[in-house]
Amino acid sequence: GAVVSQHPSRVICKSGTSVKIECRSLDFQATTMFWYRQFPKQSLMLMATSNEGSKATYEQGVEKDKFLINHASLTLSTLTVTSAHPEDSSFYICSAHGQSYNEQFFGPGTRLTVL
């Protein structure tokens, strides 16, 4: 099956610092990757969609200058939370879609805590 990994699984940082989260498709080429945010006891909220080699498309209400997304290769996308604040603390999940699949595959998630 298709596997998606995320690194780190957990990160704690100080307010004002930037944090980078990596999402990798391990055994397939992901033409499109997605980033979701999940608040406690809530569903997943799509933040942005990124296609390899092009700019990400952000959902309404998501600050693109705060959440920088890069999809430099067919197996790697990164989400950088810039100048993080406590309200950015959340569970971030990525997913990936490849051309030969009819579904997305989800990573294990990254728990971000901003102090």
Added chain:
Amino acid sequence: AQSVTQLDSQVPVFEEAPVELRCNYSSSVSVYLFWYVQYPNQGLQLLLKYLSGSTLVKGINGFEAEFNKSQTSFHLRKPSVHISDTAEYFCAVSEPGGSYIPTFGRGTSLIVHP
């Protein structure tokens, strides 16, 4: 536009009892349907999916779901639950083609009591 309604936010049940988690969807086109399970502090794990064909879909961990087009439902069932089934369950719908971006329901918390 598509939407998913999970009617129950929380379902408590005793161990070895049967359970049904309800999911209704709305869409103007044909759909793919999914059930995911999420354990605390983990990502989503696919339980089962309906793409086409038989309306009764069997998944992992003894779960199954039935696609009912006339009622626009995709309820998840298990005949006998275990303590380890305690988790959050998400129903999702996507439209064929494109990047298959799913629309998620709000989730149902299954709580299995001993």
